[in-house]
Each structure stands twice: as structure tokens, then as C-alpha cells.
Amino acid sequence: MSDRSQAGIVGAGSIGVAWAVTFARGGWRVRVQDPDPGRVELVRAEARERLDRLAAHGLLDEEPGPVADRIEAGSELAWAVGEADLIIESAPERLEIKRGVYEGVLAAAPEGAVVASSTSALPPSELFEGLAGAERCLVAHPTNPPYLLPVVELVPASFTAEATVARARELFGSVGMEPILVRSEAEGFVVNRLQGAILREAYCLLRDGVATADEIDLAVRGGLGRRWALTGPFETADLNTRGGIASHAQKMGPAYARMGAERGQDDPWTPELVAQVEAERRRLLPLDEWDSRVLWRDEQLMRVEATRRGK
Numbered sequence: 001m002s003d004r005s006q007a008g009i010v011g012a013g014s015i016g017v018a019w020a021v022t023f024a025r026g027g028w029r030v031r032v033q034d035p036d037p038g039r040v041e042l043v044r045a046e047a048r049e050r051l052d053r054l055a056a057h058g059l060l061d062e063e064p065g066p067v068a069d070r071i072e073a074g075s076e077l078a079w080a081v082g083e084a085d086l087i088i089e090s091a092p093e094r095l096e097i098k099r100g101v102y103e104g105v106l107a108a109a110p111e112g113a114v115v116a117s118s119t120s121a122l123p124p125s126e127l128f129e130g131l132a133g134a135e136r137c138l139v140a141h142p143t144n145p146p147y148l149l150p151v152v153e154l155v156p157a158s159f160t161a162e163a164t165v166a167r168a169r170e171l172f173g174s175v176g177m178e179p180i181l182v183r184s185e186a187e188g189f190v191v192n193r194l195q196g197a198i199l200r201e202a203y204c205l206l207r208d209g210v211a212t213a214d215e216i217d218l219a220v221r222g223g224l225g226r227r228w229a230l231t232g233p234f235e236t237a238d239l240n241t242r243g244g245i246a247s248h249a250q251k252m253g254p255a256y257a258r259m260g261a262e263r264g265q266d267d268p269w270t271p272e273l274v275a276q277v278e279a280e281r282r283r284l285l286p287l288d289e290w291d292s293r294v295l296w297r298d299e300q301l302m303r304v305e306a307t308r309r310g311k
């Protein structure tokens with residue numbers, strides 16, 4: 001009997017297989033379950049194909065074979081979750097299917113296991129309300145594929161135990177995932193709200209004839225997006241203006257407020273809000289390290305460009 005941690009993945013679609021790759025690569029044993037025999041049949045081959053590709057890019061610390069060997073697939077739910085430390089439900093995005101899954105999972109899982117849902121949009125209070133064992137459950141929303149995009153949004157409901165959240169952070173962190181704790185059940189969590197803000201404005205710009213769809217995409221792929229691969233919106237603004245984010249807000253705040261007002265939005269960057277961001281940024285990057293971080297960003301952009309040119 002191995003002392004490796006074990007994951008039980010319920011649902012062997014795109015996300016289920018991707019989670020299997022993520023946890024097997026992280027050293028875990030993985031059991032994947034799906035009621036569709038066709039999917040069960042394909043899991044190991046699909047995972048192996050992704051592991052081979054990771055290895056070809058030098059992104060795997062072991063040979064792909066032994067990593068793939070840690071993944072098993074089957075159709076029995078109790079088999080998949082009965083010895084798991086972490087269970088990740090990745091079934092279709094339908095409330096009644098997911099709730100049916102949790103009843104089976106909670107009946108078969110070990111007592112200490114954390115139960116997570118990959119849901120893109122369903123709030124944890126609706127998913128888990130009233131289930132015996134709901135305090136062990138939370139949402140863990142990945143971006144696809146999680147073995148290449150480390151962010152995972154952990155969203156507890158009011159009844160999720162703090163110990164569950166802490167354990168989930170630890171378990172996802174142990175395979176290289178970087179959790180965001182979403183502190184309220186905001187629709188779309190954080191990732192899709194940010195994505196939505198950009199997409200809403202993209203549609204407005206297209207509608208108003210300001211640019212074509214491809215030109216709007218170019219604004220992101222040839223500009224904003226390359227920086228965002230390295231720094232988020234706050235750090236980007238922080239590094240764009242000498243003096244950091246407070247200076248940026250002072251210079252640019254009025255223009256951004258006018259753009260928001262044009263779209264019927266009134267969410268001013270109040271002095272208190274800017275001070276809050278500034279305090280967090282300065283904890284992460286004292287101003288006397290600002291110049292070297294700007295150089296770091298430029299170096300990274302050079303590496304991105306060199307990769308893009310195939311060098």
C-alpha cells in the first residue's frame with residue numbers, strides 16, 4: 001500500500017482528465033470515475049498523450065510512463081472515492097446531476113476527505129445545501145487546463161468548515177495549483193467576472209464601430225494579454241507609472257471614470273480603495289524595488305517574444 005495521497009475524480013470529460021494529469025504529475029494516485037464506458041476507456045490514453053506533450057516541453061519532472069501509471073479509471077463511484085483524500089466532481093454543469101453525485105460521494109468517501117466541485121458558475125450554497133457532510137464541500141473552479149494554468153478559485157459556502165478551506169488550499173497547493181479564496185458567492189467568481197468585464201467592453205467597441213473583432217483581439221494578444229501573462233491588472237498599472245498604483249490612479253482615474261460613466265457604470269476609485277490597493281502592492285513590491293521589477297517584466301516579455309519567434 002503506497003503512502004501517496006489519492007484523488008478521486010468524478011466525471012472524465014475535459015476537466016476530469018486534466019485534473020487527473022495535474023494530480024498524477026504532482027505525485028498523487030488518481031482514480032477517475034465516469035458512468036460512460038467510452039470515457040472510462042479513453043482516460044488513460046488521453047492523460048498519457050497530455051503527459052507526453054508536457055514531457056516534450058520539459059515540463060515533467062519524471063518520465064511520462066510512471067506518471068500515467070498512477071492514473072486508474074473505472075465506472076464505480078465508491079471505488080473512485082472510497083480511499084481519496086480529495087474528491088473533485090467534474091460532471092456536467094447541471095445542478096441535479098451534481099447533487100446526485102455528492103450524495104454518492106459523501107456516503108462513500110473517507111471522513112476527512114475534502115469534496116470539491118469544478119463548477120464554472122453554480123454557487124456552492126446551491127450545490128451542497130442540506131447534504132449530510134456539506135461542511136466538507138466547496139467549489140474549486142479551475143481554468144482549463146489546470147496542468148498549465150495554476151489558478152484555482154476556492155469558493156466556500158457559509159456552511160463550509162474553515163478547516164475544509166484550509167485543507168483544500170494545502171491539497172491543491174501541493175500539486176502546484178495557486179488558490180484564490182473567493183470570499184463571497186459572487187456570480188462568476190473572480191476569473192469569469194474579469195473575463196466578463198473585458199468581453200462586455202469588447203462587444204460595445206464592436207457595436208460602436210470603434211474596431212473590428214480581430215483588431216480588438218489584437219489589442220489583447222499583441223498588447224495587454226502579453227503583459228497580463230506576467231502581471232495582473234493591478235501590478236500592470238503599478239509598473240506602468242513611476243510612483244506606483246497610487247500615482248497611476250491619480251493620473252488616470254478621471255479618464256477611467258469617464259469611460260465607465262459612458263457605459264452607465266459608477267464605481268469610483270475612492271481614496272480609501274486606492275489606499276487599500278496601494279498598501280497591498282507596497283507590501284508585495286516596496287517602491288525602492290520598482291525599477292528592478294520593471295526590468296524583470298521587460299526581460300520576461302523578451303522571453304515571451306523569443307518563444308513566439310521559435311527561438
Ligand SMILES: NC(=O)c1ccc[n+]([C@@H]2O[C@H](COP(=O)([O-])OP(=O)(O)OC[C@H]3O[C@@H](n4cnc5c(N)ncnc54)[C@H](O)[C@@H]3O)[C@@H](O)[C@H]2O)c1
Pocket residue numbers: 010011012013014015016033034035036039089090091092093094097101118119120121141142143144
Ligand atoms: N471545460 C472547461 O473549460 C471548464 C473550465 C472550468 C470548469 N469547468 C466545469 O467542469 C465541469 C466538467 O466540465 P467538462 O468541460 O469537463 O465537461 P464534459 O462534458 O467534457 O465532461 C463531463 C463528464 O461527466 C460525465 N458524467 C455525466 N454524468 C455523470 C455522473 N452522474 N457522474 C459522473 N460523471 C458523469 C460525462 O460522461 C462526461 O464524461 C463542469 O461543471 C464545467 O462547468 C469546465
